Amino acid sequence: MAYISLTAVHKTYPNGYCALKNINLDIQAGQFIAVLGPSGAGKSTLLRVMNALDPATQGEITIDGVTLNKKNYRKIRAHVGMVFQQFNLVDRLNVMTNVLVGRLAEHSWLSSLFYLFPKTDYQIAEAALREVDLLDKAWSRADKLSGGQQQRVGIARALAQQPKLILADEPIASLDPKASEEVLKLLRKICSEKGITVIVNLHQVEYARQYADRIIALNAGSLVFDGSPEQLTKAKQAEIYGTTYEETSHDAELVLAYT
Amino acid sequence: MTLSWYWPTPNGKPPLIAVLSVIVPLAVLLLTASTVDMSYNKIFYAIPRMLDFTKNLWVMPDWHYVPQLAKKMLETVEMTLLATALAILLSMPLGVLAAKNASPHPIIFRITRDLLSFIRALPELVWALVFVSALGLGPLPGIMALSLVTVGFMGKFIAESIEVVDAKAIEGLESTGCTKFQSILYAMLPQAVPDFIGSLLYILDHNLRAASILGLVGAGGIGYDMVMSMRLFNYERIGMIALSIYALVTLLDRLSDVFRQKALGGILNVH
Numbered sequence: 001m002a003y004i005s006l007t008a009v010h011k012t013y014p015n016g017y018c019a020l021k022n023i024n025l026d027i028q029a030g031q032f033i034a035v036l037g038p039s040g041a042g043k044s045t046l047l048r049v050m051n052a053l054d055p056a057t058q059g060e061i062t063i064d065g066v067t068l069n070k071k072n073y074r075k076i077r078a079h080v081g082m083v084f085q086q087f088n089l090v091d092r093l094n095v096m097t098n099v100l101v102g103r104l105a106e107h108s109w110l111s112s113l114f115y116l117f118p119k120t121d122y123q124i125a126e127a128a129l130r131e132v133d134l135l136d137k138a139w140s141r142a143d144k145l146s147g148g149q150q151q152r153v154g155i156a157r158a159l160a161q162q163p164k165l166i167l168a169d170e171p172i173a174s175l176d177p178k179a180s181e182e183v184l185k186l187l188r189k190i191c192s193e194k195g196i197t198v199i200v201n202l203h204q205v206e207y208a209r210q211y212a213d214r215i216i217a218l219n220a221g222s223l224v225f226d227g228s229p230e231q232l233t234k235a236k237q238a239e240i241y242g243t244t245y246e247e248t249s250h251d252a253e254l255v256l257a258y259t
Numbered sequence: 260m261t262l263s264w265y266w267p268t269p270n271g272k273p274p275l276i277a278v279l280s281v282i283v284p285l286a287v288l289l290l291t292a293s294t295v296d297m298s299y300n301k302i303f304y305a306i307p308r309m310l311d312f313t314k315n316l317w318v319m320p321d322w323h324y325v326p327q328l329a330k331k332m333l334e335t336v337e338m339t340l341l342a343t344a345l346a347i348l349l350s351m352p353l354g355v356l357a358a359k360n361a362s363p364h365p366i367i368f369r370i371t372r373d374l375l376s377f378i379r380a381l382p383e384l385v386w387a388l389v390f391v392s393a394l395g396l397g398p399l400p401g402i403m404a405l406s407l408v409t410v411g412f413m414g415k416f417i418a419e420s421i422e423v424v425d426a427k428a429i430e431g432l433e434s435t436g437c438t439k440f441q442s443i444l445y446a447m448l449p450q451a452v453p454d455f456i457g458s459l460l461y462i463l464d465h466n467l468r469a470a471s472i473l474g475l476v477g478a479g480g481i482g483y484d485m486v487m488s489m490r491l492f493n494y495e496r497i498g499m500i501a502l503s504i505y506a507l508v509t510l511l512d513r514l515s516d517v518f519r520q521k522a523l524g525g526i527l528n529v530h
Contacts, residue, residue: 053434077436088431092449101445105436112441154431161435 001065002026003197004050004165009059011045011221019045020056021221029164030195032188034208036225037218038241043201046218047167050199051080064164078105081158083168083187087150091143095134095153098142099125102160121160128159132186148179155186166190168200172207180204184211205237321495327484328496332503334398335480338470342402343463346409353410354417360429361421361443371414378411383469387478398479405469409462416462420454421447456522460515467511471504 004027011020019042027033035043048054050061052073061068063076081102089098103121104112111117129135132152137145142153151171158166168187172180184200188211191198202208208215209229217225217232217240224240225232265271353371355361362368383404390400424447432442474482481500488496 051434053430074436074438077434079436080434082431082434084427084431084434086427088427088434090428090431090446090449091425092452093445097445101432101437102435104432104438104441104445107441109438109440112437112444115444157431157435 003029003064005062006050007060007062009049009056009061011042011049011054012057013054019221020049023059023223025216025223025226027197027199029197030191031197031213032191032211033197033199033214033216034212035199035201035216035218036203036205036208036240039203041218042221043218044169045221047082047169047199047201050165050167051077051082053082074105079161079163079165081155081161081163081166083151083154083158083166083171085170085173087147087154087174089142089150089153089157092141094139094141095129095145095156096122096125096138098153099128099156099160102128102157105161124162125156125160128156131159131190132156146179147175148182151175151179151183152186155183155190159190163196165197165199168198170201170203173203180207187211205232208232315492315494316498318494318498320499321493324496324499328481328499328503331474331481331484332507335467335470335482336507338398338402338405338473338480339463339466342405342470343409343459343466345402345406346413346462347459349406350410350413350417353414355421355443355447357414357418358421358447359418360424360426361439361447363439372418375411375414375418378407379415381408383408383473384476387473387476391477396477396479401470401473401478401480404473404478405466408469409466412465413458413462416458417451417455420451420458423454424450453522456519460519464508464511464515467508468504 004025006023006025009020009023009025010018012018023046035046037043045054049056050063050068052068055068055070055073063080066072066076068076090101093101097115100117100121103117103124107117126135126138129138132155134145134149134152134156137149137153142150145153151174154171155166166187171187172183175183184207187198187200190196200212209232212229215225215227215229215232216223219240219242225236266273268274353375356363356367357371357375359368362371386404386407387401390403394400394403421443428446428450429442432446437445470480470482471485472480472482474480474484475486477483481504484496485500487493488500
């Protein structure tokens with residue numbers, strides 16, 4: 001059985017905008033999946049319905065055999081890490097606390113009230129920081145770090161949740177090419193070594209080809225491509241973005257020129 | 260001659276709303292000035308009397324009054340600190356409940372907001388009158404009145420600084436499956452700290468001045484001595500009292516500047 005399965009998932013926002021239309025998707029555990037598509041295609045929404053940050057309006061989502069509903073979404077989130085485009089760290093807290101936050105779901109309100117964490121949590125957080133190579137910054141304030149470093153703290157927070165799935169919503173869209181590559185390599189490594197399923201939203205087709213096991217593409221809220229990187233031909237790519245073949249290849253050259 | 264100066268609007272004229280917001284208040288002021296006995300003659304003829312009063316202040320200070328003055332000033336400072344500390348303890352939870360994004364329920368949000376504005380509706384002096392008649396004379400009713408009004412203000416300030424915190428960090432926390440209470444503690448409060456410090460220093464300043472007049476109604480502090488020396492034309496004391504209040508407020512102002520610099524410069528780290 002698939003690790004994640006979406007059945008007839010629809011998402012309509014309160015303002016009437018329909019972001020996802022009848023999505024059916026099965027995802028196997030331990031895969032690295034890239035989600036492509038033009039801006040506004042529903043890439044972010046697809047990730048955000050999976051941990052109910054934006055709950056689906058119709059359809060069924062099952063993660064690891066548990067079907068998402070209003071009562072269990074916090075329980076599901078506890079083991080689903082999320083990485084954001086803007087990192088979504090607490091700027092005024094130090095890096096260590098930002099990572100320890102990933103442990104909060106396991107704790108009672110009373111220990112949280114006093115900012116107290118057990119020793120085992122520090123060990124988990126330290127391991128996560130070592131994984132992203134930022135242990136030396138553990139006691140710096142989060143906003144003193146560079147963008148790439150902040151994103152790695154975001155990944156460490158996700159790792160501290162000891163997740164089986166990490167959702168990364170355009171994790172490199174605010175980063176320079178060098179930091180982008182570092183972050184993607186890190187996510188790829190986490191996926192390969194720890195067997196954590198990683199779903200990444202991307203704008204760069206070339207990165208998707210390079211890192212992903214499987215590529216999914218959305219356009220206007222519908223699934224328009226689902227296959228291996230090899231199956232994503234230039235013609236398919238043009239179809240996804242609704243451009244002509246020449247334009248796409250030109251864009252691809254530009255992307256390469258920047259990296 | 261054609262004017263070559265224009266307002267930055269599509270037609271170059273000032274927006275109607277801006278014109279009205281100048282003209283309407285001006286008209287209201289002109290029409291109502293007479294009802295509050297605003298008379299330039301009266302102000303003019305009062306000048307000699309004011310000068311007279313100022314002249315009377317130039318007398319040798321009453322040195323025997325110094326111990327009593329010091330005791331009363333200390334009482335004023337103690338009242339300020341105690342009332343402010345009590346108020347912070349009470350206004351923290353109320354502020355959280357009165358913040359739209361942190362309140363557990365819209366009804367609780369509404370009730371807390373209304374409670375806070377009810378508390379703020381009456382000034383310290385009026386609350387002090389109420390408490391003096393209930394508890395008798397002394398600093399205690401003064402402290403109670405002061406902390407009550409401070410809760411009203413601090414609660415509102417705290418709520419407002421929580422409402423403007425960056426929503427991204429809150430979302431980051433919620434994505435980990437933590438509870439709303441935990442996201443208030445770890446995402447909202449740390450980010451609201453600079454605002455808290457700003458309001459706290461303002462409130463301290465305000466409370467010191469408020470505490471120095473609460474004696475007017477017998478609620479402790481330097482106020483009672485000030486009013487009595489005014490009524491008895493005891494110029495030897497009035498000057499001393501005014502000067503020591505001035506010195507204290509200035510001192511607090513300097514201290515809070517230093518503290519604010521440190522807090523915002525990140526030396527005061529929150530872990």
